[in-house]
Each structure stands twice: as C-alpha cells, then as structure tokens.
Amino acid sequence: MTDTLKLVSCNKSFGGWHKRYAHHSSTLNCTMHFSIYLPPSANPEARVPVLYWLSGLTCTDENFMQKAGAQRVAAELGIALVAPDTSPRGEGVPGDPAGGWDFGLGAGFYLNATQAPWSAHYRTHDYVVHELPALIEAVFPVDGRRAVSGHSMGGHGALVCALRNPGRYRSVSAFAPIANPVNCPWGEKAFSGYLGPERSRWREWDASLLLASAEERLPLLVDQGDADDFLATQLHPEALRQAADKAGYPLTLRLQPGYDHSYYFIASFIEEHLRFHATALQD
Amino acid sequence: MTDTLKLVSCNKSFGGWHKRYAHHSSTLNCTMHFSIYLPPSANPEARVPVLYWLSGLTCTDENFMQKAGAQRVAAELGIALVAPDTSPRGEGVPGDPAGGWDFGLGAGFYLNATQAPWSAHYRTHDYVVHELPALIEAVFPVDGRRAVSGHSMGGHGALVCALRNPGRYRSVSAFAPIANPVNCPWGEKAFSGYLGPERSRWREWDASLLLASAEERLPLLVDQGDADDFLATQLHPEALRQAADKAGYPLTLRLQPGYDHSYYFIASFIEEHLRFHATALQD
Numbered sequence: 001m002t003d004t005l006k007l008v009s010c011n012k013s014f015g016g017w018h019k020r021y022a023h024h025s026s027t028l029n030c031t032m033h034f035s036i037y038l039p040p041s042a043n044p045e046a047r048v049p050v051l052y053w054l055s056g057l058t059c060t061d062e063n064f065m066q067k068a069g070a071q072r073v074a075a076e077l078g079i080a081l082v083a084p085d086t087s088p089r090g091e092g093v094p095g096d097p098a099g100g101w102d103f104g105l106g107a108g109f110y111l112n113a114t115q116a117p118w119s120a121h122y123r124t125h126d127y128v129v130h131e132l133p134a135l136i137e138a139v140f141p142v143d144g145r146r147a148v149s150g151h152s153m154g155g156h157g158a159l160v161c162a163l164r165n166p167g168r169y170r171s172v173s174a175f176a177p178i179a180n181p182v183n184c185p186w187g188e189k190a191f192s193g194y195l196g197p198e199r200s201r202w203r204e205w206d207a208s209l210l211l212a213s214a215e216e217r218l219p220l221l222v223d224q225g226d227a228d229d230f231l232a233t234q235l236h237p238e239a240l241r242q243a244a245d246k247a248g249y250p251l252t253l254r255l256q257p258g259y260d261h262s263y264y265f266i267a268s269f270i271e272e273h274l275r276f277h278a279t280a281l282q283d
Numbered sequence: 284m285t286d287t288l289k290l291v292s293c294n295k296s297f298g299g300w301h302k303r304y305a306h307h308s309s310t311l312n313c314t315m316h317f318s319i320y321l322p323p324s325a326n327p328e329a330r331v332p333v334l335y336w337l338s339g340l341t342c343t344d345e346n347f348m349q350k351a352g353a354q355r356v357a358a359e360l361g362i363a364l365v366a367p368d369t370s371p372r373g374e375g376v377p378g379d380p381a382g383g384w385d386f387g388l389g390a391g392f393y394l395n396a397t398q399a400p401w402s403a404h405y406r407t408h409d410y411v412v413h414e415l416p417a418l419i420e421a422v423f424p425v426d427g428r429r430a431v432s433g434h435s436m437g438g439h440g441a442l443v444c445a446l447r448n449p450g451r452y453r454s455v456s457a458f459a460p461i462a463n464p465v466n467c468p469w470g471e472k473a474f475s476g477y478l479g480p481e482r483s484r485w486r487e488w489d490a491s492l493l494l495a496s497a498e499e500r501l502p503l504l505v506d507q508g509d510a511d512d513f514l515a516t517q518l519h520p521e522a523l524r525q526a527a528d529k530a531g532y533p534l535t536l537r538l539q540p541g542y543d544h545s546y547y548f549i550a551s552f553i554e555e556h557l558r559f560h561a562t563a564l565q566d
Contacts (some may be wrong), residue, residue: 011547012510018547069352069550130335227295262300264294 012074012123015040021153027127028088032270035061035069037081047143049281053083054150058106061085067263073271077278080142088121110157111205113194129161147277149173159207161207166216171280173221173264180208180239208239212247219280221252223269288438297358299324310410311371319346320354320364330426330565333363337433337440341389344368350546354555360561363425367411371404385469393440394488396477412444434447442490449499454563456504456556458549462492463522492520495530502563504535506552508542
C-alpha cells in the first residue's frame with residue numbers, strides 16, 4: 001500500500017514527524033491529501049493509537065496541524081494525529097454552483113451524498129471512517145485504537161462518524177460542532193444538496209437525532225465558546241444536550257466564556273481534549 | 284494614543300486576548316497592522332513585560348500568532364507578545380521591481396533604507412525599536428521590560444535590534460537567523476537595494492559584525508535546525524559563533540538535529556525561548 005502514497009512534505013515537530021501525503025482515493029474518485037503527525041515513540045514494535053481530526057468549512061488537511069498546537073501533547077502522550085481534507089478536490093469534482101464556501105469544495109460535511117452530481121465524489125463519511133484508516137493502519141506504525149474529534153462542520157463529522165459506527169472509536173470530542181444540522185442554514189443547504197429534499201433522509205446524518213437512539217456509549221466531550229458568532233444560528237449544542245439527557249448519554253458539554261469560533265479557541269483547549277482521548281485510548 | 288488604533292479582530296486565547304490592530308505609522312508613512320497577545324494577568328495595576336517577535340520573509344503579523352503556539356506559555360509566564368508586520372504595506376509602497384518575495388513587500392529586513400525609492404517607507408528598524416514600543420507601552424497594560432526574538436529574516440532583525448540598541452532589551456533570541464547577511468544572497472540583495480552598493484555601509488546591519496564590537500552583554504539564545512534547506516547558503520550561524528567566541532559574548536547556539544526552517548521547528552522550541560526570556564524579564 002506504501003506505493004499508493006506520495007510524500008508531499010515532511011517536518012520534524014516535537015521530536016516526531018509531521019508528514020503530508022497525496023493518494024488516490026477510490027471512495028472519492030480523486031486525489032486526496034492528508035496530514036499525519038507521528039509522535040517520537042511510534043515505531044513498528046510500539047504502535048500508537050490515532051486521533052482523527054475533522055476540520056471545518058473551508059479548511060484543508062493543513063489548518064489543524066499548523067494552528068492547533070496539538071503536536072506537543074500528542075508527542076508526550078504517544079498519540080498519532082491524522083487530518084484528512086474536508087471534501088474531494090481536483091479536476092472533475094464539482095463545487096457549489098452558487099460559488100459558496102459552505103457547500104461543495106471544502107464543505108463535504110462528512111456524509112455520503114446520494115444526489116447527482118455529488119454522489120460520484122462526495123462520500124467523505126466512508127472515506128474518513130473506512131478507506132483512510134485502512135490505509136493509515138496498513139502503512140504507519142499505528143494500531144486499531146481510534147478516536148475522533150473535529151471542529152464545526154468537522155465536529156458534526158466526528159459526532160456522526162462515532163454515532164453511526166459502534167465499535168470503531170474509543171472516544172469522541174468536538175469543538176463548536178454543528179450539532180443539529182437538520183435545523184440550521186448550513187446543514188439545510190448541505191443536506192438538501194447532497195441528500196435531496198426529502199428531510200426524513202437527513203436524520204441519519206444528524207448528531208442530535210442519532211444520539212437519541214445510540215447503541216454505544218462512548219466518552220463524549222464537547223467544548224463551545226459562548227462568544228461564537230455562529231452559536232445562535234448554526235450550532236445548537238442545546239439540541240445535543242437535550243438528546244443526551246433524554247437518552248442518558250454521558251455527554252460533557254462545556255460552555256467556554258469569551259471564546260469564539262476560531263483556532264485560538266481550539267488551541268486553548270486541545271490539550272484537554274487530547275488528554276481526554278488518551279485516557280480512553282490507553283485503557 | 285488609543286484613538287490612533289483601529290481594532291481589526293479579537294480572540295480569547297488561553298484566558299488572555301489576541302488582538303489585531305491597524306494604525307498609521309509615521310515612521311513608515313503607511314497604515315500598518317500588528318498583533319498583540321495579552322496574557323490573562325495583564326492589567327493596569329499589574330503591567331507585564333513584552334516579547335517582540337519579528338517574522339521572516341513573506342510573513343505578516345499573523346503567522347507567528349497562528350502557528351507558533353506561544354500563547355499557552357506566554358499566558359502562564361505573564362508575558363505579552365507583539366508581532367509587527369515584516370515591511371511597510373499599501374498603496375504607494377513600492378515592492379520588488381523584479382517581483383521577488385525576498386525584497387520589498389514582506390521583506391523589510393528590519394533596517395532603515397537609505398536609497399530611493401525605499402527610504403520613504405522602508406524604515407522598519409526604527410518602527411520596531413521605537414515607534415511601535417512607544418505605542419504599545421502607551422496603550423496596553425505593559426511596562427518597559429522588553430525582549431526580542433524572531434525567525435530567519437526576523438532572527439537577523441532581533442539580533443540587530445538588540446545589538447544596535449544597548450539598554451532597550453533584556454534578552455534576545457533567534458530561530459534560524461540570517462546571521463551574517465553581508466555574506467549571503469538574501470542579505471546581499473536586500474542590502475544592495477535598501478542601502479546601496481557601498482558594502483562598508485552594510486556592516487552596521489550585520490549581526491555577526493555588530494556582535495564583534497558589542498558594548499552590552501545580553502542573554503542570547505539561537506536555535507538552528509540542521510535539516511534547514513537554507514542553512515548552507517543563507518544563514519551562516521558559524522559566523523555568529525566565531526564572532527561571539529572572539530568577543531567573549533555569551534552566546535548559546537544550539538544545532539537541533541532533523542529540524543527544518545518551518546514553523547513546526549519554531550513551535551517545537553518556542554516554549555524554551557519564552558522561559559529563557561522570562562528569566563531575564565522577571566529579574
């Protein structure tokens with residue numbers, strides 16, 4: 001499988017290695033980039049667990065690695081970090097016909113599109129849950145212990161990936177997730193496009209609705225800034241809270257005073273998320 | 284002085300505040316942006332010292348604040364961080380006539396140009412040493428304790444600002460500085476343009492030459508990656524080492540195995556630099 005990967009760049013970081021790769025994704029029918037951070041302790045005789053990080057609207061695989069400051073703690077804890085891109089890319093991959101930044105390129109919403117022309121490429125759920133981990137676990141000194149986290153659209157992605165796939169992850173967390181996408185403008189635009197107008201088909205991609213009937217109980221941590229410009233219109237953490245209360249799901253939801261939607265918010269709390277995941281990953 | 288500042292953005296970060304401002308610089312004859320991080324402990328009754336960070340070629344005031352991960356430690360140590368832009372900007376400010384990224388816009392080299400047309404705007408030494416600190420100390424809850432650090436072109440800038448201005452800084456450090464610019468292509472291009480062809484006038488802007496006759500002895504820490512693509516042709520830390528040895532200057536120069544010229548390198552060692560500066564600032 002190694003020959004399917006093309007190394008794009010490589011930087012030493014906190015004694016470990018940050019690497020960027022290109023590869024052909026059969027799920028997405030295009031060339032994709034991802035970034036991986038391997039802590040100094042990772043080697044074939046001492047494989048490490050992986051935290052998958054799903055970024056938000058307009059991001060690529062690079063934002064988290066450059067801005068979150070996660071490598072220091074990942075190096076200390078012996079956790080690999082993997083950041084995929086946020087949508088299929090490249091020639092032949094359609095973007096938003098309206099030219100928006102909240103649909104299409106950079107806005108795959110971590111779901112499997114059912115509507116043409118999106119369904120030919122926009123299957124980012126299967127990519128981040130199945131194809132990418134299979135590749136990562138075949139090539140790098142990691143094992144099958146997985147956790148998932150993300151921000152905004154990627155927070156929605158992390159929650160949905162965990163809730164739809166019992167047994168695949170040991171823990172899940174999110175920063176300012178789009179927690180109830182069937183009830184917000186970003187979600188309604190994306191789900192209408194990718195899944196079609198029939199709202200009943202949207203339910204299986206909504207974290208708050210999925211949580212209500214979840215089979216598995218995972219450690220679940222959500223941080224939300226109370227000065228986030230998108231909180232009132234797009235994010236709806238209260239829907240997640242209500243679903244968790246109703247289902248008896250062990251959700252830790254923290255409202256962080258003064259924090260906004262930016263990577264400055266993520267950087268401020270990423271250490272706590274990594275330590276939260278480390279506890280579950282190292283059990 | 285507050286009314287000369289226009290707040291561009293503001294983000295809570297590690298309990299403190301990251302803020303970006305625009306202001307008119309009389310030294311540079313243009314509108315400039317800078318970023319400041321104020322740790323949570325900073326207030327008018329408990330003023331904090333400032334570390335000035337000078338970035339490298341092509342950067343703005345934003346790169347360091349987004350990528351270095353310095354705020355966590357600055358918050359803990361009670362140090363403000365100030366990052367100016369790397370050149371004058373805007374309408375009427377000339378860039379490299381050849382379209383290069385290593386001269387002109389984003390490449391002010393922290394010196395005072397003497398040659399037309401550069402001398403009308405490119406006086407970034409006086410800006411970062413005098414005008415900006417005067418503004419910062421008038422407006423924000425900081426005091427006159429200053430340290431300076433930087434990367435690459437900004438490492439050169441940090442060294443030169445400290446060496447040319449005894450009494451202004453308590454400590455100086457650099458990551459992969461252009462340590463002997465009179466003897467490398469980046470320096471020769473910049474100094475020829477800004478200072479003219481007469482090489483004798485370049486000496487007063489070269490850290491290795493200035494160090495040889497420095498009056499003041501400051502704590503001085505330099506980190507250099509040994510996998511830095513620019514090490515052999517542009518950076519010449521050995522010239523700094525030789526000058527320090529000859530002058531008996533207390534230089535700590537560390538060659539960091541495997542590290543390159545990127546912000547991944549800076550992020551890996553910024554904590555050590557901040558703790559180094561904190562010792563000098565808190566004396």
